[in-house]
Amino acid sequence: MKLTHDLFLLMFNLSQLQNRKTIVQLFCESMSELFKPVNIYYEKQKKDGAVFVEEINTRNSSYGFLYSDINLGENQKPLIQNAVQMLAVILERLNYENQIKKEKESFEQIAEERLVKINQHIKALERSKLASLNLVDDLTDEIRAKEKIQKTLKESEERFRSYIENAPNGIFVADENGDYIEVNESAERITGYSRSELLKMNLIELIYKDDHSKAEKHFRSVVKNGKSSGDMRFVKKDQEVRFWTVDAVKLSEKRFLEFVTDITDRKLAEEQIKASLKEKEVLLQEVHHRVKNNLQLIISMLKLEIKYSSENQDVFSGTISRIRKFSDIHNKLYIQEDISNVDFGMTIKEIVEEIINLYSAEKKNISLKIDIPDPILSIDLAIPLALIINELITNSMKYAFENTGQIEISLFRNSKGEITKFVYSDNGRGMGKYQPGFGTKMVNVLADQLGLDITISSENGCSYNFVSKQQKLFQGQENPDIIYVEDEFIIALERIESLQNMGYSVNDDPIGSGEIAIDFIKKASVKPSLILMDIGLSGELDGIEAAKEIRKNLDIPIIFMTGYDDFGHKKAIKKIPNSCFIHKTCSDRQLKEQIDSCLKKDQDAE
DSSP: OHHHHHHHHHHHHHTTOOOHHHHHHHHHHHHHHHTTTOOEEEESSOOTTSEEEEEEEOSSOEEEEEEESSOOOTTTHHHHHHHHHHHHHHHHHHHHHHHHHHHHHHHHHHHHHHHHHHHHHHHHHTTOHHHHHHHHHHHHHHHHHHHHHHHHHHHHHHHHHHHHHTOSSEEEEEOTTSBEEEEOHHHHHHHOOOHHHHTTOBGGGTBOGGGHHHHHHHHHHHHHHSEEEEEEEEEOTTOOEEEEEEEEEEEETTEEEEEEEEOHHHHHHHHHHHHHHHHHHHHHHHHHHHHHHHHHHHHHHHHHHHHHOOSSHHHHHHHHHHHHHHHHHHHHHHTSSOTTSEEHHHHHHHHHHHHHHHTTTTOOEEEEEEEOSSOEEOHHHHHHHHHHHHHHHHHIIIIIOSSEEEEEEEEEEOTTSOEEEEEEEEOSSOOTTOOOOHHHHHHHHHHHHTTEEEEEEOSSSEEEEEEEOOOOOOSSOSSOSEEEEOSOHHHHHHHHHHHHHTTOOBOSSOBOBHHHHHHHHHHOSSOOSEEEEESSOBSSSOHHHHHHHHHTTOOOOEEEEESOOSHHHHHHHHTSTTEEEEETTOOHHHHHHHHHHHHHHHHHHO
């Protein structure tokens, strides 16, 4: 709204100038300043290859062309167009005034010349009737010249009125009481009233009742300050309430000009966006709540298993601890204002200090050093990194220290936000004869998910160096018979192990995106017999889009495994030939039956 106000103030000031070149120059400079970094410049002739903005023209004349060095935004174009139309009117008015001035000077010069001639003719009149007749002819020519000037003035006034009538904005002229004394066709269109009806109305009659005080304040500001701008609700003839932007200027003590733009669609779109954002916030809170509830449900089930089973209680307890920590990490990240970009440094400091405090009864002097120059991470990077740090800090507190020690964490990224190096180290007793377990494998899988290679050093403590790598595909098996694609690493690990126990040849490492799956299948020397595909994959391609790409070249049976159970996803799956759907929570037996059925159908088809 300030921009609109500045534009109309600019046009008002330009209308006071008398030099056409100065007016155009100041207009271009002001437009460039208002729409920075856009540079608006003037060309007298049309210029090829430049970014065209608008022609400065009226119905009968062209004053040149405006160009910019970059494209204008969609919200800037209407403002530029209106400003250029007003500039054309100013230039036309200046042209007309100059013409009148020239004609006036010419008339005055003619009059002086005629006066001299008249004096001469008067003297000659005494000598000759012929001189008298010549004087009469000269006076006749003078009268005709005056009539011509008057005709030109009338034509200019008509052209100016034509500009006002054809302007896209509603234009109203009111007197000192707010009564309308002139309106254009656009004013009739946007109000629904005819010209004759509007000329019988006061401006307050069009304004929505709850905005009367705002309108009165707006009018007083125009009277006092010479200009005013604001948004108000107006009521059309059919009683429809619309939102308008009103920019008003003072023409004289008894004349006030208003430019009106209908912004109802923009207002409604803004309200819809606000409502949509609010709805998404509520939905996100509900999802966050359900995730926490589901994690607590899993913990409760495992605790009951421990209570009624004497086997594997340490395993269950470790699993419960990891789930609790995952829930804690999930909560710390999702309660931040912007979950798409979280403050990872602050979150990790809280997580690490909580774990250190958990062991503080025996280990009271553990110091922490965190070096993360750019701590704002996406949620996709923050969660796996937090899980890695949680696993490593827990191991350090359990096995590395006696009473004192130091832990260092550093993370570095490139200009694209990609992780280039991540280091975790402690100065404890080192790994010794430590045998890697599930936690170590989980760290390796998470590192692969982040595209990082791990180097472990056990000198002077223990150090994990994670360095960026090109995404490695599958080193364990060159051509597995079944390809399993799943971006949730824990689900992937469990399912891959279950499938291998069933006797299937499956990729050892999880494939976390559709792009990686497509790349692997293209490079494989022998095509797989079956693909197990999650729908909600990370990356640009979801499971359905990745399946479509794969099926362009290979007719491979695909089983979609997902938590989605809605009609839309099932309908999309049906469009992919030789594919079927099974819920992610299915049992191993159900999954095996589905796999065997798909493989048998494929063999029968051959």
